[in-house]
Amino acid sequence: MPKITFISPENKEYVVDAKIGKTLMQIAVTNNVEGIDADCGGACACATCHIIIPKEYRAKTGSAHEDESALLDFLDNRRAGSRLSCQIEMTEDLDGMVVKVPALY
Structure with a gap:
């Protein structure tokens, strides 16, 4: 199974199995990744699943x-590479990707 690594705002690494077809937000929430709150549940309405x-x-x-x-x-912390994880679907091409979860403020 493909893997994704999330780096939390506190620099904790989460190396997780990433099911093809799931959004990165769903994968992060399933694995209790710190910093991915996903308040809107993936409706692209809140930006609490921001990743780099x-x-x-x-x-x-x-x-x-x-x-x-x-x-x-x-977001005050938007930068190159900023995306909402609810809008990115896992594919084989993303296997091994390491994403940063920025601090909210």
């Missing part, structure tokens, strides 16, 4: 759509 995608995987995850980008604009 590493440069080498950005083409594989695609760009944020308009609604996602609008939510990310409200």
Whole structure:
């Protein structure tokens, strides 16, 4: 099974099995990853599942759509690679990816 590594705001590593077809948010919540609150349950309505995608995987995850980008604009810690994990579906191409979960503030 593919794996994803989440690095929490406190630098704790979560190396987890990542089922193809699940969103990165679902995978993080299932594995109790610190910093992924997912308050809206994956509806792209809250930005509490913010992650940073590493440069080498950005083409594989695609760009944020308009609604996602609008939510990310409200974050003080938005940067290159910022995405909402609820909007990224796990694929084989993402196997081995390491994502950072930034602090909320």
